[in-house]
Amino acid sequence: MPGDLTLPLPSGPARYRVPDPPAWSAATPTPAPRSRTAFAAAHVVADPGHEHRPGAPAHVDWEATLAFRHHLWSLGLGVADAMDTAQRGAGLDWAGARELIARSGAEAAAVGGRLACGAGTDHLPQGRHGLGAIRAAYEEQVAVVEEAGAQVVLMASRALAGAANGPEEYAEVYGGILAQTRDPVILHWLGTPFDPALAGYWGSPDLDEATDHVVRLIHDHAPAIDGIKVSLLDAGREVALRGRLPDGVRLYTGDDFHYPELILGDDDGFSHALLGVFDPLARHAAVALHALDEGRTDAYRSVLEPTVPLARHLFAAPTYHYKTGVVFLAYLAGHQSHFTLLGGAEEHRSVAHLAELFRLAAEAGALPDPELATERMRAFLAERGYPC
Template identity: 50%
Template structure:
C-alpha cells in the first residue's frame, strides 16, 4: 500500500494510505452532446522558473504533452487563457507562441482548440478605447491567421478605461465586426480577477447582463457563444434563457458545472473549464455517458469531482492554477512542481495536502506509488517528516 505523510493544521503529521484509481471508461472521440474544452496550464522549465521575466520559462514539449493528453480523452483545449497564467506570468508574446504551437499540434492530431485573445500587449495602464479596440483586433488577426478560433477575454484595460456600457458596446461592436470567424466572448468575474470589477459598465451582474445580451444580439452571426465564469449558477441559468438561437453558453463555473451541463431538460450549458484540466479522465468518461443519454451515469461519474474542484478554486480563486499544476505533477503528467513566475508559492502546504486527500477520495491518482513518492518527498523537503 502507498502511504504519504501530510501536514495538518494543528502542526501534526497524518499518514494517508492512497486508494485505488477510479475505473473510468474514457474515450478519444469528442463528445457529441456538448461542446467541451479544458483550459490547460503551462509547464515551466524547472531550471529557469523564477520571479524574473517569465518569457523564457516555458517547457514547450511538456506543455504540448498536456494538450495531447486532453485531446486523447476527446476533450478540446482552451489555450492561452487564465489557466495558462495569462496576465499572471504569461505575456502576449509567449501566449501567441503557445497558441500558434498548440493550433499546429491540434491539426496534426485532429484536436479541437480555441485561443484566448486580449489586450495585454498594451504598455499604457489607461489606453484609449481606440487603442484597446486595435489591440484586440491585432491579437484576433494573429490567431485567425494561424488557423485558430478565438475566445475574446475580458480586458483589464477596458475595465479601467470604460466610463459606462456604451464604451463596451463601442469596442465590442468594432472588434466583432472585424473578426473573420465566430468568436466566443468571456465574462470573467472579480472572484477570478478583481481588476475586472464593473465589467460591461455595471457593478450588478444582473444589470450588466443587459449589455451582454445586446452586444450578442447585434452580432449573432459573429458570436459562437459566451463563457461565463462568475461562480453564480442562477445568473448563468438566467443568461441561457436570453441567448439568441444558436448562441451557446459555456460554463466556467468550477463549483457547479455538473448541474449546469446536465441542464433542465430544455436548456443546458456547454463547458470551458479549468477544472477539466485536472479531472480530464472523469470528464471524458462522463460525457461518454451523456452522449448515450445516460444522464444519471453522467452525474454519477462527474458529480464526485465537484468537491475537489471547489477546493482547487477556493479563495483566493486566482491561485487555482497552483492546484492544477500540483495534481499534474502527482499524476505523472509533468516531472516537477515549479510554475512560471514562481506562482506555485500562491498556495500553502496545508492546501496542497488537502488537495492530495480530496483527489485520493475520488481515485484521481492512476499510480498511487508514484503519487506517494512525489508528495512525500515534496513535503519532506519543506520540513514535514
C-alpha cells in the same frame, strides 16, 4: 499499492492511504462528445532550468506543454489555450502566449484537435488607454489566433475595464471587433473572484445590469458569436443568462463549483463547458460526457459529482491562485516532472492547502498512478520540512 503517509491537513496531521483509482478510469473515450461541446482550459509547463519570479519573461517547457495538449485531445476534449489557466497575464506574457498559440495551432492541425485561444489586450503597456488603442490591441491578438487556425476567445480586458465609461463604450469596442472576425468567437466574462481588476465589466458593477448589457451585445451581433464563457461562480445567474441567449449561441460554463449540474441542465436547456477544472479532471470529463451522450445520467453523475469537493478546494479564495493547484495535480499525475510555475507561483498556496488537495484528488479518483502520486507527495513534504 503505496504505503500510507502523514498529511499536514488544515485540520491537523493525519495518516492517509491513496485508494485505487475507480474502475471506469481505465476507459479511453477518444471521440469528441456529441451532446456537449467541452474545452479543457490547459496549463503551461514552466521550464525548470530558468529562474521564475514575478515579472520575469516566461520560459516554457514546450515539449511537456504540448504533450499535455495531446493528452486532452486524445480524450476527445477541445483545448482552450493561452487563457487564465495558462497563467495568462500572471506569468505568461504576450510573447509567450503568442508562441503558445502558434505551437498549439500547429499541433491541433496535425491531429485534428479542436482549439480555442484567448485574444486580449495584455501586451499594452501599463497605464490608461483610449478605446481606439484597446480595439487595435484586440485586433492584433485576434489576427495571431486566426493565423494559428484556432477559434478566437475574446478575453475580458483589464485595459477596457479601466477605460470604458459605460456599456456604450464596451459595445463600441466589441462591435468593431465582431464586425471583422473570420469565424464566430467565444466571449469571455470572468468574474472578480478570478480577476478583481475586471469589476464593473460590461459597463456596470451591478450584475443584473451587466447581464442586460451583454445580452444586448450578443443579440446585436449573434451571427459573429459562437457563445459566451461565464465564470461568475453563480449557478442561478448563469442559468438565467443561458435562457436569454439567442438561438445558436452557446453558454459555456466556466463555473468550477457547479459544473456537473450546469452541464447536465434541465428541461429548459444546458451549458456547454470551458473549464479550468477539466485540466486535472480530463478523463472524468470525457467519461462523464460520453455517458451523457448515451443517456446514462446516473453514470454521468457518479463520475462528476464526487469531484466537486476537489474543485471547490482547488478554486477556494483567493480563486485566482487556482493555477498552483492545477500544476500540482499535473505533477502528481505524472504529466510533468517537477512542481514549478511561471512567476514562482508554486508558492501561492500553503502546504496544508496542497496536502488537502492531494487527499481530495485521491478521493475523487484523480491520481491515476497512486504509487507515483504518493512518492511525489512524500518528496514534496520532505522538501518543505514535513516528515511523513
